[in-house]
Amino acid sequence: KTFSDGEQGAVWSETSEETTETKIVSRLSNRNFSQLPLSKSRKKGESKKVGQASQAFHVQTDDDDLFPGYIAGNVVLPPKAIKDAEGVGLCSQVFNVGDCQPNSLEFALADPSSQDGEFDEKTAQRFLLSKGDMFQIPPGNVYRIENHSKTEDAKLFWTIIKCTSRAEQEDSESDGE
Numbered sequence: 515k516t517f518s519d520g521e522q523g524a525v526w527s528e529t530s531e532e533t534t535e536t537k538i539v540s541r542l543s544n545r546n547f548s549q550l551p552l553s554k555s556r557k558k559g560e561s562k563k564v565g566q567a568s569q570a571f572h573v574q575t576d577d578d579d580l581f582p583g584y585i586a587g588n589v590v591l592p593p594k595a596i597k598d599a600e601g602v603g604l605c606s607q608v609f610n611v612g613d614c615q616p617n618s619l620e621f622a623l624a625d626p627s628s629q630d631g632e633f634d635e636k637t638a639q640r641f642l643l644s645k646g647d648m649f650q651i652p653p654g655n656v657y658r659i660e661n662h663s664k665t666e667d668a669k670l671f672w673t674i675i676k677c678t679s680r681a682e683q684e685d686s687e688s689d690g691e
Contacts, residue, residue: 518539520539521537521538521539521540521541521544522535522536522537522538523535523536523538523539525538528581529576529577529578529580529581537571540570540571540586542568545568545569545570545587546568547566547567547568547590548566548567548568549564549565549566550564550565550566550567550589550597550598551564551598552564552598553598553599555598555599556596556598557635560596561594561595561596561660563592563593563594563595563596564595564596564597564598565589565590565591565592565595565596565597565661565668566589566590567587567588567589567590568587568588568589569585569586569587570586570587570588571584571585571586571587572585573585575676575677575678575679579678579679579680582675582676582677582678583676584673584674584675584676585673585674585676586671586672586673586674587671587672588612588669588670588671588672589659589669589670589672590667590668590669590670591619591659591660591661591667591668591670592661592667593661593663593664593665593666593667594661594662594663594664595660595661595668596658596659596660596661597658597659597660598658599622599624599632599633599656599657599658600656600657600658601654601655601656602651602652602653602654602655602656602657602674603653603654604653604654604676604677605653605674605675605676605677606650606651606652606653606674606675607650607651607657607672607673607674607675608648608649608650608651608672608673608675609621609648609649609650609651609659609670609671609672610647610648610670610671610672611643611644611645611646611647611648611668611669611670612645612669612670612671613645613666613667613668613669614643614644614645614661614663614666614667614668614669615644615663615665615666615668616644616645617642617643617644618642618644618661618662618663618666618668619642619643619644619647619659619660619661619662619663619668619670620640620641620642620643620658620659620660620661620662621640621641621643621649621657621658621659622638622639622640622641622657622658622659622660623638623639623641623651623655623656623657624637624638624639624655624656624657625637625638625639626654626655632656633656633657633658638658642662653677
């Protein structure tokens, strides 16, 4: 057996209908982590800690609009850190909880009947998660993540599934009406 220590590999491209060389592995040691932003909307007494995120893959939607693009990476929330509320727009997001203290990672989803693009702490749906759990945020929703552990990092892996350009076009046309 031969093993590669690189990140590139040969794959079949359904879009171009030929073999192409592309990034198929993303090694943690080659990724850069960026600090997540600290929202001004945090309440008095809430932690001011934030996490760090890195991007492993960024694949564009194909020119024929047949295959949606996606972005994948990971986020680490130190003890008591918060990933502030964020809307996903026309995209979908899926998170996998790689590691955390049991029942210490809070996933909160804004109430869709009252969100109007905003996250309301009082009406949000809340879930406490553990290692191995997964959650999704469908298009048009707002979510927030908080690590309630006092001692352990929460490590998550995420994928953003982009909408097709046709969906973006239809959305912008409906905004103009």
